[in-house]
Amino acid sequence: MNALIVGRYQPFHLGHLAAVREALESCERLIIAIGSAQYSHTRENPFTAGERLEMIYSALRAEGLYDRTNIVPVIDVNRYAVWVSHVRSLVPPFQTIFTNNPLTQRLFSESGYEVRQTRIYNKEIYSGSFIREQMINGGDWKQSVHPNVSDIIGRFGGVDRVRELFYLSGQHK
Amino acid sequence: MNALIVGRYQPFHLGHLAAVREALESCERLIIAIGSAQYSHTRENPFTAGERLEMIYSALRAEGLYDRTNIVPVIDVNRYAVWVSHVRSLVPPFQTIFTNNPLTQRLFSESGYEVRQTRIYNKEIYSGSFIREQMINGGDWKQSVHPNVSDIIGRFGGVDRVRELFYLSGQHK
């Protein structure tokens, strides 16, 4: 049985990793869809899809989990009525989706998929927006991510980028 | 003489129906454009264009008005400078537009169309956002729509959908 899990992974943190581990307990393979893949360099979406893929790959490989996963960037279509078909065409066949989001639950269950939830792991510090805030304020964001992920973020100057995007008064135009 | 009327119809309510009836008094045929046709499953736009078309069709047919109307979903182009041309290419020829919106008035009058207004009918309860609120709070939303429309909304679980979309904390990603 293959399963799907969807996130934006801005960045990929230990809560995401725990959810992946939990999902892999009940499926043979897990497809990890990176949503909003077209965005980068914004406050909510600082990292490119490729950078997020790199984070996930390096964490999963270090943990010996990569072999049973596919990591797939998915550009938004902004039309919920075709979103399930769009995702389905870009990823290997799957039967189950793990999600805690009620809309995703509704859209996939209306399309005949089995929907399951994952536990929530340490929600306060395993959270994308918390991590981005810590980066801005000089807090300890590294406690929330896998060491490989913090290395990668360091390598491409991710913290500086998040800070600059925060201090931007407006759009680039 | 053909006329155009544009709305999102989320859902189609008795105020819309009264405006259609009023417009039909002064034109032979009325083209009803369903705007923002690409959206569904959001708080402001819970219903698909097809579901909205179904509501309008069933109400107009019951009232004996369908024969003199065309109901046409129109996907947004998000560029006001080409919006009039976009609409014009998707609907039968028309000479007049009924609208109470100043921007629509300006765009169509700049393109040489006759612009007219319709009366506002019982604005407090014949209002899309009021109806969606009543659905969420368990209020009497059915008083605001044609009985056929409430039947249709019931048939595809529309009230549950509106409620779920309201309780969603965020996006599905």
Add this chain to the structure above:
Amino acid sequence: MNALIVGRYQPFHLGHLAAVREALESCERLIIAIGSAQYSHTRENPFTAGERLEMIYSALRAEGLYDRTNIVPVIDVNRYAVWVSHVRSLVPPFQTIFTNNPLTQRLFSESGYEVRQTRIYNKEIYSGSFIREQMINGGDWKQSVHPNVSDIIGRFGGVDRVRELFYLSGQHK
């Protein structure tokens, strides 16, 4: 039971009308999707979606069939994997599709719809490309369409447009 039928209707001819009549024998309502709705002013697609809608409306209304149909322009998505979802979101609910095209058959049956075929009616002269050729060569194209359709084509100078598009040596750029 509602059914769907899809065509480009360049123009809407008597073969299309016969297929609509045939389909209406076995369904309560028929949704007529006008495909490639974004195109006009090309050799293969001379008429706008709105002009095609006008043709279909005027023929069906004259024949007393309009009440049981919906006519819906559908812009292409150019991705077969999401095409069924795209169509479904723009039209009222349906259970059956009438089509003689093997790909459409495959796409809709994979999505769980009942697929039926219609008879082929007088294929030689009830054909869009034949009619467009007759328009160019001054032949008797009117025999292939409903009188209301030929009136409408006359009213917006459709024959001249088809001829001009034929004599165009290249693109407009």
Add this chain to the structure above:
Amino acid sequence: MNALIVGRYQPFHLGHLAAVREALESCERLIIAIGSAQYSHTRENPFTAGERLEMIYSALRAEGLYDRTNIVPVIDVNRYAVWVSHVRSLVPPFQTIFTNNPLTQRLFSESGYEVRQTRIYNKEIYSGSFIREQMINGGDWKQSVHPNVSDIIGRFGGVDRVRELFYLSGQHK
């Protein structure tokens, strides 16, 4: 050496003109990119790209600066990761970009361009949003723009348009 400068120019004001003049002191030619070229008829973007181009042309020509500039409308791509390539493909070759926006600075310097800043000129009154407010409130917006620009805005009824867009309660749909 060619340089690039980017703005929305809603409208083109004397601060923009001063920045163009300053940039032209250190380059042979200046390419002026009109960003968000697809927008018009909104509060933040009342003027079409063509109207903005007309304003810039008439001011620069009157000042004897046009010969050393190119004015190029650029439609948004809404993906920062491809934005630099998008701009580069639409304008003549350049080596330097003048910008005071930190994100634009980052995106272009990551792509190997020299980034420079211009001085800020009389920020209070040489400001698009200030000028639009003055237009709404009947204030002296003309002091902030070149006389040719105020003539052009007058000729196409720009002040009325800005006011109408302000008083619009909602969207046109």
Add this chain to the structure above:
Amino acid sequence: MNALIVGRYQPFHLGHLAAVREALESCERLIIAIGSAQYSHTRENPFTAGERLEMIYSALRAEGLYDRTNIVPVIDVNRYAVWVSHVRSLVPPFQTIFTNNPLTQRLFSESGYEVRQTRIYNKEIYSGSFIREQMINGGDWKQSVHPNVSDIIGRFGGVDRVRELFYLSGQHK
């Protein structure tokens, strides 16, 4: 009176230049729209819009004509029904269009513009496809373009690019 002229300018040749000169005899300003601005690196469209703009600018400036022109890249919309509106929103106001293409003539005259033709200049050698062939076969393509244009093409390796694109057996994928 302002006028518009549209071309792909792959590359800008002496026939184009003569047409510009002819048009400028009967208008105050001429807007030169670079069509299919999104294409480059294909056989029919080897040069980017920016490179084409550079060619036109350098020829017109050398000939003392630039002051009375605007050069504007226009990305295709691939929908003839909105094409005129699209162009109109991106360029300064104009009343007349110079074109020898029957479809462009039809589209603009249907929208109320005055349509004029230019003479055809030395069609055999002042032709984009002829010039591209000469580039491939080592022929004398320089006789067909302004000396500044051949300099520019030389500077960015344009001839090599055209040749490589010709010898490509297929797509890059």
Add this chain to the structure above:
Amino acid sequence: MNALIVGRYQPFHLGHLAAVREALESCERLIIAIGSAQYSHTRENPFTAGERLEMIYSALRAEGLYDRTNIVPVIDVNRYAVWVSHVRSLVPPFQTIFTNNPLTQRLFSESGYEVRQTRIYNKEIYSGSFIREQMINGGDWKQSVHPNVSDIIGRFGGVDRVRELFYLSGQHK
């Protein structure tokens, strides 16, 4: 050092596998981009991006190569001038690209990447179009693909789909 390789993989055959193996000899990790990811159900592109990803994954995992690869679907942008940026934003960082296509070579080398070629492996039978022909004619297409790939194609009825698409007389519209 990371490297990139791009293909459409319709289907993934033994020539592709040999090229992957060859590339992995000189890089640490190989990113395999599945081009034209938006297409499926056409003659040239019968399989969805997800099905192609499944083929590649199952072959690489069986061969013990998966750990050092990322498989990433990439939707076309149809603008060569932004194509490199588009790809770069969707995949992990890389320094080298393996390609035998002259246009891809030109586009990536202009962007500063090292470009290498792979050997061509048994071109006659390790070819997408040859394999699709064999599927249509009942030939031995399985000799050209990894056993896992033929299993997967069998599982979703891929041969029947390729045949049906071949026998389609026209478009579905």
